Amino acid sequence: MISITEPSFDETEVEMVRAVLASKWVTQGPMTERFEKLIAENQKAAFALACTSCTAALHLATMALGLGPEDEVIVPAFTWITSAHSAEYVGAKAVFADIDLATFNIDPKALEAAITPRTKAVVSVHLFGLAAPMDEIRAICAPRGIRIIEDAACAIATTYKGEPVGAIGDLGCFSFHPRKVVTTGEGGAVTTNDPELAAALRSLRNHGTTGLPSAEIEPHGPWTMGTFNRIGFNLRLSDIQAAVGVAQMSKLKALVADRRATAQRYTQMLREVNDLVLPVAGEVEGHTYQSYVVRLVEGGRRRRNAVMSAMALAEMQSRPGTHAVHRLGYYRNKYGLKAEQFPNACAAEDTTITLPIVPFMRHSDQERVVHVIRQALKG
Structure with missing residues (x-):
């Protein structure tokens, strides 16, 4: 795994x-x-x-x-x-x-x-x-x-x-x-x-x-609370x-440097996969890649889930990026929120995949992850 x-x-x-x-x-x-x-x-x-x-x-x-x-x-x-x-x-x-x-x-x-x-x-x-x-x-x-x-x-x-x-x-x-x-x-x-x-x-x-x-009220001592x-x-x-x-x-410095190197390898290996949007926007020089999260361009939640299922079958853990919080029951019910009010958040929840990124990850494991993703996207 x-x-x-x-x-x-x-x-x-x-x-x-x-x-x-x-x-x-x-x-x-x-x-x-x-x-x-x-x-x-x-x-x-x-x-x-x-x-x-x-x-x-x-x-x-x-x-x-x-x-x-x-x-x-x-x-x-x-x-x-x-x-x-x-x-x-x-x-x-x-x-x-x-x-x-x-x-x-x-x-x-x-x-x-x-x-x-x-x-x-x-x-x-x-x-x-x-x-x-x-x-x-x-x-x-x-x-x-x-x-x-x-x-x-x-x-x-x-x-x-x-x-x-x-x-x-x-x-x-x-x-x-x-x-x-x-x-x-x-x-x-x-x-x-x-x-x-x-x-x-x-x-x-x-x-x-x-x-x-x-201390004016009572001198301090072992009894003072x-x-x-x-x-x-x-x-x-x-x-x-x-x-x-x-x-x-x-x-910390070694862990962050390693994580950035692993992320750069993912980016290099996935750069030409047109089905994916990679995490390359924003102040990327300061990015520490707590998670390496990619997004599917097309196919929505169903296709994203199919890729994650293929990874699970190949014994690779993955997760969606995180929640579209306004969709969750507490907030949806309390404030009457609709999914379409925040379309980008919904798109991110439905199409993101967090890839494995462990400390000092073996290059061969990254290559396996990328191979499975490529094959799943073709399917």
Whole structure:
């Protein structure tokens, strides 16, 4: 079986986890701080706060911005579902905007058309490791006071015009799920350059703690407990997971370089297959290829499924790109959305295939994948 992807582990991760277990400090301790520092340095952000998942990171971001009922948050219609859920978690409304089929990222014109007086934020997704058009997004949002949450779940080490994503908007949200370039099993992080947002995030992920009470009320001692002046959650990352993350971050440059090389080989081998559109649009110099996603030009969902079936028979994993979120039951039923409202998102869901791209993938395995796809398209 050729997996769609897999983590790259060795003795480095084992030794880091062993060190944490020996220390007996296994949650929200020095290893988590070390992991956060590595993320912040890599993304050129002033602050990075680790948490349990990117879903948690997005939830923390919407809470830190104070979003709530009566607010609207614009989300690309083609993305993983929690890009939209993060707005709904806090009682705000997810409002969809269509994508640019060439990049699978939000179309700035569609973003601008979706803005209303209630729009308070946009979730700008860097889908599959390709940066969204941040200059256009900022030009639209900044004059209107609309906050930007970068959904960088797929985009650790992705750059936009030479700058790492995650600190271009107000907040950046990262995933360390096993399908990502860097993994901690499950895990996430929020980045920001705003100290007030960082303080809110730190409190919200730790039950809503707001520091120690005033010493003027009672002298501090072993009896002193923290204050809790806001509602919060337990979304802290364990030091055991952070240890895996620290080991993974030491390999990040090599993992990204390898992934880009594998993607370039796919592009070279598939360049003359006229039935496919390859991921070659947008700021491709900064693309980290968390996924290598191709799109069928003709034949729609039925032909796409036939290609994926042929791959499965040849023992090769594949997946559609991701969801057209407005088609999913919760959003379709709650807001009365129709598929045709966001045609590019529907086309992307129906015609995309994520190809296997594992760390240090054998050239022969790539050749097998390409051969099966070519034969399936002929059939």
